[in-house]
Amino acid sequence: MRTYTPEQDALFADYTRTTNRWGRLTLFIGFVIATAVPFIVLVTTDLGVTLGQVLTAFLAVAAVYGAFYVIEPVTYFPILGPAGMYQAFLIGNIANKLVPSAIVAQSTIEARPGTRKAAYAATAGISGAAAVHVISLLLLVGLLGTWIVSVMPESITDVARLYILPSILGGVMVQLIATLKQPKSTAIAIAVSLVVVLLLVPNTPKIVSSFAIALCVVLTVAVAWFLRSRGTVDEDEPEQEGSLIN
Amino acid sequence: MIRAQGASTDIGAIANLPLLWVLALSVLGVILLQSGVYMVAVRKNAAGAGMTEKEVFQAFRAGGVAAIGPSLAVVLVAIALLPLFGTPSILVRIGLIGSAATETASASIAAGTMGANLGDATYTQDVFLVALFAMSLSGACWMIATLILTPMLSRGEAKLTQVNPALMAIVPSAALLAAFAGLTVTELPKSGYHVLAVIVSAVIMAICLWVARHRHQPWLREWALGFSIIGGLVAAYLATN
Numbered sequence: 131m132r133t134y135t136p137e138q139d140a141l142f143a144d145y146t147r148t149t150n151r152w153g154r155l156t157l158f159i160g161f162v163i164a165t166a167v168p169f170i171v172l173v174t175t176d177l178g179v180t181l182g183q184v185l186t187a188f189l190a191v192a193a194v195y196g197a198f199y200v201i202e203p204v205t206y207f208p209i210l211g212p213a214g215m216y217q218a219f220l221i222g223n224i225a226n227k228l229v230p231s232a233i234v235a236q237s238t239i240e241a242r243p244g245t246r247k248a249a250y251a252a253t254a255g256i257s258g259a260a261a262v263h264v265i266s267l268l269l270l271v272g273l274l275g276t277w278i279v280s281v282m283p284e285s286i287t288d289v290a291r292l293y294i295l296p297s298i299l300g301g302v303m304v305q306l307i308a309t310l311k312q313p314k315s316t317a318i319a320i321a322v323s324l325v326v327v328l329l330l331v332p333n334t335p336k337i338v339s340s341f342a343i344a345l346c347v348v349l350t351v352a353v354a355w356f357l358r359s360r361g362t363v364d365e366d367e368p369e370q371e372g373s374l375i376n
Numbered sequence: 377m378i379r380a381q382g383a384s385t386d387i388g389a390i391a392n393l394p395l396l397w398v399l400a401l402s403v404l405g406v407i408l409l410q411s412g413v414y415m416v417a418v419r420k421n422a423a424g425a426g427m428t429e430k431e432v433f434q435a436f437r438a439g440g441v442a443a444i445g446p447s448l449a450v451v452l453v454a455i456a457l458l459p460l461f462g463t464p465s466i467l468v469r470i471g472l473i474g475s476a477a478t479e480t481a482s483a484s485i486a487a488g489t490m491g492a493n494l495g496d497a498t499y500t501q502d503v504f505l506v507a508l509f510a511m512s513l514s515g516a517c518w519m520i521a522t523l524i525l526t527p528m529l530s531r532g533e534a535k536l537t538q539v540n541p542a543l544m545a546i547v548p549s550a551a552l553l554a555a556f557a558g559l560t561v562t563e564l565p566k567s568g569y570h571v572l573a574v575i576v577s578a579v580i581m582a583i584c585l586w587v588a589r590h591r592h593q594p595w596l597r598e599w600a601l602g603f604s605i606i607g608g609l610v611a612a613y614l615a616t617n
Binding site: 137139140142144145148149152153156157159160164166167170171172175179184187190191196200202204207215217219220221223228230231232234235241250251254259261264267268270272274275276278279287290292293295299300301303304306307308310315316318320322324327341342343344350351354355358 | 395400403410413417423424435436439459460466482486490502522526553558578580598601
């Protein structure tokens with residue numbers, strides 16, 4: 131570890147202060163704007179959506195992702211540091227875009243992990259990635275994408291709307307199975323889903339079918355936990371990053 | 377005031393409100409503002425780590441170039457989702473925390489609680505709004521957790537990593553597998569075309585991952601989902617037309 135002069139320490143303290151203050155502020159503003167979107171639709175239209183419907187839908191989603199709200203920040207913190215945390219959880223695409231960019235930036239200027247230089251390089255690298263992220267969304271999705279959809283024949287957009295979900299799910303399912311490498315949990319999840327979705331849902335009142343996915347999650351977690359291989363824990367378990375979703 | 381019947385399936389009428397465009401652009405603006413402030417902070421204080429101005433620029437450029445491939449892959453998926461949610465919502469949901477798979481799963485689960493499916497005749501304006509709420513509130517939870525946890529982690533107070541490692545290894549991945557298995561199985565009874573789309577998408581993903589690993593083409597991992605989605609949609613189009 132090299133030592134720094136007091137002037138350098140002051141500079142680094144200034145960097146830490148600025149990035150923490152502005153990081154928190156910008157993440158908070160991003161949170162407010164993004165959360166305002168559905169409320170804007172609610173007040174500018176006269177749709178008959180009730181609080182109960184929104185809460186029910188949110189609870190069903192939180193049943194799946196609830197654990198990740200806490201696990202992901204805790205897992206990424208040692209990799210990203212406080213400055214990078216505020217960037218990463220504003221922008222998303224952490225594992226596929228931001229972390230690789232930070233690593234490439236560090237290796238480009240040969241900054242050793244854990245040093246101040248590495249922290250600076252990561253911040254600069256993620257900022258570069260953020261710029262590319264925004265520009266690509268603005269030009270290719272905002273302008274070009276909107277135009278593509280507007281000139282596309284209705285027969286194609288109809289197919290896209292109707293079959294986008296199965297087209298995403300088939301791929302994501304294989305990707306999950308391949309990345310997580312948990313054959314036992316995979317088998318349990320598929321078996322539970324078949325029983326819940328194909329047998330339970332058609333034969334139960336709507337209150338059960340509304341929460342079919344949440345039910346799949348709770349049952350799978352319970353069975354996987356009950357049938358876990360005890361004793362030899364860490365050896366065969368995959369890297370924790372494998373199960374992160376952002 | 378826009379007069380809309382909640383039972384209408386004209387999502388475009390409410391998904392493209394001018395105010396939503398303003399919010400979507402503001403969100404992208406906030407990301408640029410944050411990166412701008414961060415870059416100024418790095419440049420101003422680079423000497424604190426014995427880093428030159430040139431190295432700061434090199435790091436910025438390297439990070440940007442590394443992000444081009446993943447960004448284009450995300451764009452491909454985002455465009456395929458446009459007919460479902462409209463451009464402003466896609467820009468906010470894909471532009472901020474979250475991913476295409478996470479958001480679509482959330483929307484689908486939310487629609488399910490109303491007995492509806494994304495994209496078909498049951499996908500009314502009401503369902504769209506409830507799905508948008510669920511995606512937004514779920515994304516908000518990640519942001520709130522980060523705002524609360526980061527200062528605690530900086531002070532070394534949060535010792536959540538010390539919870540039972542077996543629990544941490546099993547619960548999150550089992551939850552993910554169960555959610556996506558459940559969503560996938562839900563698609564199957566809808567029609568033969570749905571089954572076809574699932575199978576084609578799954579096969580293309582398997583091929584991409586196999587080639588990525590055995591022919592050492594890591595870029596294919598990022599593009600795999602985009603290719604799978606296009607493949608599934610093309611198969612559905614050919615089968616239905």
